Every structure is written in C-alpha cells, then in structure tokens.
Amino acid sequence: MPIPTRPFRCLWWRSRKENKPKFQKDWLHYLKRRVEVAQFIFSPFSLAFLHNFSSDWHVDEELVAAATASVQAQERFSYLLRSRAAKKPAAQKIADDSVTILGSLRDLKSRVEGTQFIFSPFSLDHNQLSLLHHLVVSHTPDNFDDGTKAKIAKEVTDIFDGQVKRLVYATILTCPWFSGSQSKKSAQPENNVLYVVFVSRDEQFFTLATEHEKELYETINEGFIFACDVRHFCAQLQCGNVRAVEALCSPPDSIIFSSPEWISLASLLDPVSLLTPTFVKHCVGKSIGTLIKKKPTSGTLEVRNDAFVSNFCDSFRLLSYAESAIKREPISSWFDVGVTAEEKEILQLLTKAFEGLVHKEQLLEWVLKVKERVDKGIEKVPTAQLKWTAELGEWMTKMRMEGAKFLLPQELESNLDPHRDFLDSQSLTSVHSRDVIVIAKTGSHMYNLAMPTSDTDYIVVYRKPTHVIVSSSFNHKDLRHNHGHKADIDMDAYEIRFFCEKLLKGAVNIVELLFTDNLYYTSTYWSQLLSLRESLISEQVILQYIAFIKRNMKLINSGKYTGTVKERKSFYQVFHKLLSLESFVVGGNPVVTCTGSDRDYLMKIRHEPLEGDFDRALLYFEAQRRLGLACDQLLGRVKRFQEYGDYRILQMWLLMVRGVVGCGLTRNRFKRFLLLFRYEYDSIRNRRIEYSGLGIAHHYRIKMDDSVNDLIMELKRLNCTSREIQSFIRPIKELSMRHIQRILQKSGFGRRRRDSLQDVIAAIHNELNGPGSLLGYRSLWHRLKRKYNLSVSRDCVMILLSVIAPEGTKVRKSRRLQRRIYLNKGPNYLWHIDGYDKLKPYGITIHGCVDG
Known part of the structure; x- marks a missing residue:
C-alpha cells in the first residue's frame, strides 16, 4: 500500500490524570523524524526509505541475510546458464532472463539495505489533471473571468504542492489560427496549452543525478499542460524557443497568476530583442516538420499521412511569428489574426478544411508560399548578441536563493598557490585555487610501480562555484581531458558532481583515489569523505573490477599489441586489479599501493622479457586461473557487500561542498549523520562511538553510568529528538522517554524552539x-x-x-456555499455514481447512476 500523502492520526498518548486516550502524534511524522537522522529530509528519498523501512532506522539483519542468500543463489544460477549458453546458443534467451532477474534481486537487496539511489520524477494526480484539463480547454482568453482563473490557480497549486519549491508563473497559450477557424465557439479553446514556470526543490537541483535524470524533474509535458523549472525556461528563452517567448509575452487576459519576480523579469527584457535569427529558424523548422515529407522515389514533397488540420493552424501561427520578427513588429500583434485579406482567406480555408471541404494539399500550398516569403526575409533579422544574459543570471540566482540559505563554502587551504602554474598548464584557468578538492598522481605513480619511462597521469577533482551554477541556464562541462602525444602530462579533471556519479557507479580509477595515501594535494573536504570510504565499497565496485580485468584480457588475447609496451601495461594492470579482487573475496579493501613480493612480481612483468616463467601464454593462463578462482569464491560467499555505494553519504557531502544549507541540510545535521552512521558501522560490536568530520575527532568509550548522560547531552546538542536519542542508545542501555527528558531538563535543555514572528x-x-x-x-x-x-x-x-x-x-x-457553474460537454460525457450501504447487513444494496 502506498504511503498516504496526508498523514492520518491514531490515539496513543495517554493523559497523566486520566487513563484515556487524549492526544497522539501522527505516525508518519514520527517516522519522518526517525529517518531524518540518516535521510536529510529529502521528500522523494525519505518517502521511498519510509516505504521500505517503516519500522526503524536500523537495518533488519534477518532481511539482509535472506536477500543475500537469494542474490547468491541467483548469481550462481546465472553463471551456470551463461556457461551453458556459450555451448548452446538456444539457451541464450534463458541466460538473458536470468541476468534480468538477478538485477531485480540486487535492487531489492539494496532497498533492504537502504542504499538504493532513488531519483523520482514528478508524479501527477490524473484525477486532478482531468479537472484541470476541463478548465483549460473550456475557456478562451477573452472569457476568462477572475473566478475561472482562481479555480485554475487552485488546481495548479494542489497538483504541484510539495513537489516544487514555489510556483512563479502560469498562463494560457492559444493558437489564434485554430480558434479563429472554428465555426462553433465551444470548440475554439480545445487547442489551449497551460504553461507553468516553477522553482524546483534545492535537493533536486543540486542532486548528483545525471543531467538526463534532472531533465525528468525539471519539465512536464502532458499535452495540454507544459511546466518547467526557471533554469529550463531561461535556457529555452536564450535558444529562441517559440513557446518560451510566447509565455513571456503572453497578453494580460491569458495570465493565470504571476509572481512579482516574474513581473520584474518581463520589465527587464526587451521583447523585440528576443526575435533573433535563431527564433525565426525555429519557427520555420517547426512549421513544416510536422506537415511534409519527401517521397522516397522522386524526392518531391508531400503531406504526411498523420498531419491534421490543427497542425496546419500551428504552422500558420509559427510563420506569422517569423514574419513579425522580420518586420520587427510588436509581439502584441501576434494574437490578432484575420486583419489582412490574406489572413482572412487562410482562415476561410482552415474553416472549410475542418468541415472536410478542402484538401490538405491546398493548405500546404499556402504554407509553402508563406515559408518562401520568410526565407527571403530572414537575412533582415539583426544578429546582435543578447545583452541581458547577465541580468537573467542575476534573476535566476534570486529565484533559486529565495527561501534558502547558501553559506559560502569553507575555504580550502591557501597553500595551493604553488599549483597555480600546474592548473594553468592543464587548461584549468577558470578553476580557482580554493575550489580544488584533490590532485592525485594516478597510474603507476599511485601504484608504486613507476619506471623512469613512465608517463605522468593526474586526476583533479574540483567544484564549480555555487553562484555560477545557480546563475547559468546551461549545463556545465563536468569532465575535462588533456590527453595526446603532444601533452607532457595526461590529465582528467572531474567536477564534483560528476566525480560523485562515477564513484557511485564504482569506477575503478575513482574508487582507488579513496584508498591511497599517495596523493599530490588534499583538502579538508576530502578528509571528511575519506572517513566514510568503507560505506562506498559495494558489489557494484566488484563488478567494475571484474569488467576491467576481462577488458584487458580480451585486449591481450586479440594479439593486436603483441610484443609492445601496451601489452606489458595490460598484463600488469590485470594482475594489479586481481590483488584487489582477491582482497574483496575476504571482505577487504582494494589494494592500490603495491609493496613487498607483489610489487616485485609486477615490476618483473613491467621490465623483464616475456619469456621463461613470464612467458606471455603462462601469464595469460595464470590470470585466467586466478580470475576464475576469485569468481568461484565470490559465488560461494555467505555474506556480500552492500549492492551499491551509499548515495546518502555522497549527496550529503556534495551539498556540504556546495555550501547549500537551505534544503534541510545544516552543519549540525551533517554532524548527526556522521555520528549515527559511524555508530552503525563501528560501535555495535566495539561499544565505541567515533565522532568524525567537521572538527570532531575524538572517541568516547561508553560506560554504563555517567557516560550515557554525556552521550544524551551530546546528541541533544546535535538537535536530536528524545525519540531519536532513545533509539540511538538502545543497544547500550534501555531508558524510557521520561527518563531521558528528566536528564535533559536537569542539564538545562529547554523545549522546542519557535521561529521569530518576522x-x-x-x-x-x-x-x-x-x-x-x-x-x-x-x-x-x-x-x-x-x-x-x-x-x-x-x-x-x-x-x-x-x-x-x-x-x-x-x-x-x-462558511457559506459558493455557487459554481457546472459545465459538461454533452450527453453521455460524464456519469455520476453513488451507493447507499447502510442496509447492506439486511441484504439490500442500493446504487444509483445519472447522466451529468
């Protein structure tokens, strides 16, 4: 059963004087507070977490054990099927199905562990959408009264409530050519579109999800309604998108509601400056794209079979916009059609076409005629650059920062100045010194396997300044390369969001950065991430290591680089990654820096001839043997790592590096998260609590008397509630809620705060x-x-x-009833059904149905 969006109440709290139910907190609010300790109050994430773990924050070990057994059994089964499928191609379909089932079981196990990354797009209520659709397509802008606008505004508010940060603007976009060609007045608004602009939630805007996943949350397109985030709207506006320009220049009668910030944006921009050559090209391209196609034989143009008369109305609308842009006419003239003789003739043809009296080919002739006129005049459109880009960026920053607190990120160490020349040499001139998180020498230098002839590889992790991100409407480049034979140094620079994405996917070269001390430069933020690096080791990382080994072995087996330096490099990479894979088998961490006999063995592969004991065929056979043995041991395990890296750690760390504090994240809450997370991983067995990160670096040895009181006060200072404190110390000592409250009262902790009236x-x-x-x-x-x-x-x-x-x-x-107008399209369009069940115990059931 899905979690109800509105929490319901049940009685639990009893009065001191009377042994009767009196008051109780709703259980969903209580669970949200419990999960808040580890879920940073992000509604899409916390609701999914509540759905899977509604009982407690602690992971159910019995469920994890059962899920592990299921995954292990399915993994062995899939392995056997794949080995059989290599000999019997007919069994390939069964093997593919088993892999799909294995993936589903891994997802289920990750949900049990609480590590599944969930990025939920919009979930709209279709019942509310149907009512909104009825309101939108039943009125034209000239008959929109205040009551109708208020109804539409209320429906929009209810639909987006809790899913966006705030609503900014809503308007009705109409096609004057469609409404002007309809003989029936009731059919004129059927082509209306509701255009909504909103500000997305901060946790969605700054998420570590990919740009494609963010696009799912920033835009909604349900045909009659199109909604987008302010960032997406500004990007479309700068690209000359027709709908965005229409929305900005919509007439006052069509506007449902507009915020003061939107009014300031409309006054800031010159509408004529939006009519650029790009805008005209968009109009022309869209006007014919849905109408015509080329014949495969002759290459001549013909009308598409799926082209409707309404598509021709849109084509004439777009071409009229293009002509207005060429003539530099005011945008207010867009919405007045039927003025000239040509427009009247086109409207008459469209009216007859809707009645079936005119063929589409006649309409196409008019479209091509107007298009030819536009193509000749497109050169007259000025190509001046947009002068309001900076003002638009300031407006987006204001919209994003309203209602949130953006602290300046903690400034990194100032001793990075000596690396300024290095950053400039690697085309990182736009990266400021304080925005560098880590600089690492990778490859053989990191592995302690470097030779005099070894090249130098670097990985740089940096952050894009938060004010740049919120003020830009376009996606930033997350990965920069500096490779090639001409470059003395190979460099990969990762923006912090892309770095977290790769780390969550288990990329080998990124995971190795967390488990080596041989780093060129590290910041304080990097040290905080290292304190929780064990939570990022997962089965996904193991799969990436296996894939890396198989990829290099396939390269060796191809014989393409036999006898070359690249073949030696592939061999030592295979054996180096096998060391990490064998460490994973026993539950260890990846091996990055090689020492002792392992280093000697790999160095012999690097510089000695591939003959004798190091013959190419013997090395390949040894690699196959060790890989097969490691895979068999992995299949026979009783315990597994968590399936995926803990995205909560990365999301919290990413927001902290960004300096974002307004979306439910505070420094105290991050302290609480680190505190409880370290307790989950370490102190259940060791009876020890380790405080790590953000200036807390000491240990408390738990005693069963006074130290418990100290721990309770420390948790209260970190803004934990009494219930959270009780759950946290339960493995140490059982205390009642009243006992905890008495301890807090004696220590001087008051009741909950109230915000100021201002x-x-x-x-x-x-x-x-x-x-x-x-x-x-x-x-x-x-x-x-x-x-x-x-x-x-x-x-x-x-x-x-x-x-x-x-x-x-x-x-x-x-409390008076507000009379409303009931609208229906006609007979049999809507039926109302109701029932009377009070006589059901006597076997009498009454139902009624009436045509509305």
Missing part, C-alpha cells in the same frame, strides 16, 4: 502574493512547516492571517 509574517506575505492566497490558516500552517521549515503554532498563523488578510478570513468564516 520570519513567519514575511513567509505569509510571500504566499499571499501568489496562489497561496487561496489557502486557509490550516493549509497555510502546513505550508509554512513544509516549504519554509518554520516552527509556529497553528493559532498564531490563524491570528496573523486574520490581521494580514481580513477579507479572505471573513469570507471563509461565513
């Missing part, structure tokens, strides 16, 4: 300027808690709302 009043004013003006004090109280993270009583919100907005309070207080 912050609450500012948030209420901000909501009343937008769609939040329709909310009552209960809904507004919930929004203040969820959206602004404000702690305030409901009675306080009620009093403030009655003072700030007395008219709305008076209307709601009257």
